[in-house]
Amino acid sequence: MDLKELTTFQTIVQEGTFSRAAEKLNYAQSTITNQIQRLEKELGIQLFTRGWDAQLTAAGRLFADEVDRLIQHWHEVAGLVRSLEQEEIGTIRIGAIEAVMETVLPNALRRFQQAKPRMAWQIITGNSDTLTESLREDKLDFAVCGEPGDSSQYYFEPLYEERTVLIADRAHPLCGRSEVVFEDIFDYPLIAGGSTCLYALQFNKHLARYKETPTVTHTVSQISSIPHMVKGTSAIGVVLSSTSLIAETAPLPVRMELPPIAVGLLQTRKHSGPPSSSKQLLQRLVREEIEAVKALRQ
Template sequence: MDLKELVAFQTIVQEKTFSRAAEKLNYAQSTITNQIQRLEKELGIQLFKRGWDVQLTPAGQIFAAEVDHLIRHWNNTAELARSLQQDEVGTLRIGGIESAIHRILPDAIRQLQQQKPRITCQITTGNTDRLIEELQSDRLDFAICGSPADASAFYFDPLYEEKIVLVADYNHPLCHSVSASFEDILDYPLTAGGPTCLYHLQFAKYLSCYRKSPALIHSVTPISMIPHMLRHTAAVGVVLESTSLIPGIQQLDLKLGLSPIPVGLLQLRQTYYSPESAAGLLQQIIRGPIQK
């Protein structure tokens, strides 16, 4: 059974004769007759009573009542298949560290929707280690995160670098000091991201270079909460430079001897997205404003 046979049957029912149906469809009458014979053979039923007039059999009447629905379903399915082939329908599974999600994805997804309006996005926030696990388990298409410790199975495309900075309440003594050093920071409680934070390992190694230990270390996840935890306290916060600060919290004028942390697009090495695909297009959009 194919669409032409269904349309031929529908047109015969509408036009009441084989000849008018053939004329409307621009077919020879023999073509219409052959199509109906094939349809009857495939269905295993007789659709028309034999004779000069077009008369439906009881089975043909039941089929005629459903043929419009069958043709619409056929056309809708074909349209959906064409859309899927063009990557215009589906779901993108995107992961990202917290700072990247807030900084990059909202505008990028809005731009994607203008070109791929039938694409939906499923966004997962997590640390780099968790996002790596999601990629390996095929639960993400790609992620925006730090570079993996073992990059053999991944392709990492750097986008920008994150700097680690120190922040504190505006009334903190160190906010008004012009000669403060990092050792001075260690006299106060520290509030930093937990073990899964992008900078945790690097900052922990940095602390180990000092004989003096911090007064106290509070662990907070996500790090966007750290500025809120510092209000009206003597604690010093360790955050990424992209972290949004709230009124009353400011960055300390103190340089840390820490290397910037690369953040980029991460996907499995064997995965490739064409520029025309939704995933490929979104990656291009993400790269665009960052590289300017």
């Protein structure tokens, strides 16, 4: 059976005769008759008692009770298929902090491209604050970043945690110690993320508990560059636990009572309902890649 046959049957029931149904559908009456005969043959039942009026049989009345639902379902399925086909061509916009750019996103996007070869993607890298703003301005479909301070407009799904780590050149005076007191770092310049970085804001808040402060604090928006800037200097870098270090640098054994920073999927609440298939797929791949990275670090 096809949609035309179901629609013809529905129209006959509504109009009361084959001739009026043919006129409404702009078909020849023979076409109407042939469609009903094919439908009856496929169903294995007789729907109408033959005559001038379209008199339903008992089986026809049962079928008539369900035909509206069948036609509606047919249209819904066809609409879903069309929307999925249209979605195969398009662009998905993702924001990400540096921590996931080197490990998580490349593998996730590689797998995504295999499943959706005609879908393009756009990546914006930034800190959590700038990515949150881009989401609010509808420049991104979702982001992998930290949780915003004001989450009333957003839906955040935490996936893993980052910790703040201090690093230094391996020749640094503090680097050879088994334990470093936090106040000892005040004698050296600091290099940290920009003022809008969540971890930098948290670290600065921690500094406010001490009367003394570092001699000077430099800021750089690209956290991955901090190890290179620390190399060969007396400066101490403030980075995240996932930051890739270079051979000339090492973490300092400093005790800091800083809470971990949650990182996860962030989207505006207006987009937090059932996601599109492409968006849903990419988010699933991001989750899987994050779990794989966590397993390697354990």
